[in-house]
Amino acid sequence: MAGFMHQLLKISLLCLLSLNPAYAQLGNQTGSGNIFDNAPLRTGTLQSVMPADSAFALDVYVESTSNIVLNWQIEPGYYLYRKSLGIDSDNTALGTPLIPEGIQTHDEFFGDVEVYYGQLLIRIPYDPEQIGDSITLNLDYQGCAEERYCYPVQNRSITLEIL
Secondary structure, eight states: OHHHHHHHHHHHHHHHHHHHHHHHHHHTTTSSOOGGGBOTTSSSBGGGSOOHHHHEEEEEEEEETTEEEEEEEEOTTEEEESTTOEEEOSOTTBOOOBOOOOEEEEETTTEEEEEEOSEEEEEEEBOTTTSOSEEEEEEEEOEEETTTEEOOOEEEEEEEEOO
């Protein structure tokens, strides 16, 4: 058993050493030595993209006695995917979210998709008799910086007081 473990350790070490030239070459692309400076999904560097919360600024509020609004302000050069939108709550007083039609486009990674530029405003109707004093919304969304980087899916849990 000790001989097997010794052989496994040698093989693992050889594999790690063989990756070193590839790592060095990748690090030299930006001069920083940091492999994460090069986004494998898009050309360009991660240094040139905004944090997700800035690129897709989300404001959630109660609009009236029967609507909750999700309002994303999307920076120029960025977009959100329709297919990645997720809106969930345990509160049964919520109706079906009213999601506007987006723009049909072809994405190099996801193929034909529907996206939103500039702003995405979603209204969620609710029954004021059943909503209660507060509600928690669990939101998922994903977007990209054009030609540079696709963000991982963003997850937000937001609690609103209903007055």
